Amino acid sequence: MATNQDKNHPQLKFETKNNTVNKLITVAYFITIKYNPDHFLTMFKKLYNKDQLYLIYIDHTCSIEVKNMIQTYIVHLSNVYILDSFYLQTDSHNKYKIQLNAMQYLLNVSAKWDYYINLTDDHYPLKSQYRICEYLSNNKEHNYFIYYDKSRYDLDTYNSNKYNYSGLIALKEATFSESRIIPYMSNTWLILTRDSCAFLSYSKQVDHYIELYSKSLLPSNSFFATILLNSDYKRIIINHDQRILFSKSEPIELILKKIKSNNHFFIRKMNLTSNSIIDKCIEDNYQLPLMDKKENKNELGLNNNQQN
Template sequence: MIAYLLLVHRFPNQFKRLFKAIYHLENHYVIHIDKRSGPVLQEEIKEFLSHFPNTTLLKSENAVWGGYSLVDAELRGINKLLKMSNKWKFFINLSGQDFPLKSQEYIREYLSAHQGKEFLKVLDQKKVRPDTLHRIHNYVYENDNEVVCDPIIERKFIPNITPYIGNQWVILSREFCEFVTHSPEIKKFKDFYRNTLIADEGFFQTVMMNTSFKPQLVNDDMRAIDWVPMGTVKLRPRDFTANDANFLLTNPNLFARKFDSEVDGEILDILEDSLREKSLLIDNPSDASKTARAIKEQVMQEEI
């Protein structure tokens, strides 16, 4: 039903908790580990995943914040998942510091009620976020550890294309994943965004809104994120703590980010307990059909 791509670069134990919270035998999972994280982390996660069917590691490459390498990991992950199975209907990307707010049963039911839709934030970059236009006008390139801007080179955007922007985190239909993987229309977007700052927040949005693909767009990535100021980058996602428990437990979104078990591990305990209680209802055969009906009614009610 669901194909997950997880992007990991640290905190192996926290990743394991996330993975267990989203694991389902009928889903498929591809994990990319930042090559810069080193062989110890890669081996630990590889050994952990060996106990779970329908999982595989993507070839590790450097994943530099702000660089096209993140888009490349996404595209390679989507391609890998398409080859793994022809049965899944939705693609979801997560970082190793995300966590689900709903059970897999709920998420699967929710997405089943929204077949063919695309969940991602999409904004006209020129009209709504003109402060970010330097990202596409400046020429940038990656070295092993950072993105470097060449101030001398200023670029014009792709002719007859409107730039869009949003967040990196998405829920995409299989139809769009097939399109972005195989359509010849995608080449010019890859060529341009390869030298674009924070390409992962604009690539998929711009492709979706400027090609022959006609999306059923839900302008929401279904993530609970608390953005706070951070230097010249302006905003970053705040680490949730146990003080945010009520906010997260009553939140309508499917996932939240971000979490740092070294800052506060108690909030993960709270969320795990909540998911465990919900899953116990599903696991009880006598309650299974009743629970499925309740989930479906809840999904329908939230849409209203």
């Protein structure tokens, strides 16, 4: 857990120009460190703001040196916390459990945040904290993640029969055949309201889904979307995770176009030292406001009418 500033520890300097957020929503970030701890330092300096909350999860596969480096780096920041790793690997079986732990931790540690955003150390912000909070303040009650109906796709998500490991049967048929639940495919990237996090953390409905997904081979790619899109909890869901996925095979012109569209909060899997053109494009657009995009919106649980 974070502690008050240690007088014996040198004060770190972060980028704060045009980054002070006043009278806007507060974001609680959950950041998993696993892939590139060095990149985390670069990302965190850009992301950090005294008005937000940060919960850091250091994967148990990271070395002791990395853990000590991160803890030393953040020890004097009173709004930064560390979630115990519980020796859980960040694979699909545990990702949703780790996220539920993170949501519960953040709900308990502070009543002042409004949105939950999960990141890893392969993310980098495309927008300042002011612009991100401004956008979310103008779109309150919106939840953001990617989803699609599993029944419309031929997916490689299966349910394992523990008595017959040679037989793998489709998750939809195995787990949901006797219910009215529609299984949705998604990814692990979430931008959720505080109320949605409270529902996921404490609703008895969620216990039923945890049991359903206990035998699924890829639970984290479906768990949150399936719960939020099937429950009777009142919410607005936008089919967009606000992230750009960088790919070396993608033409640089297309990546620049996505950045300039001002429709995303973050970019993933990009080495910032690899392309100065992309770096400059990010900086040029960093303080520009996010544009409202006509996303696919589901208003679920409203007026007892679920729209899918």
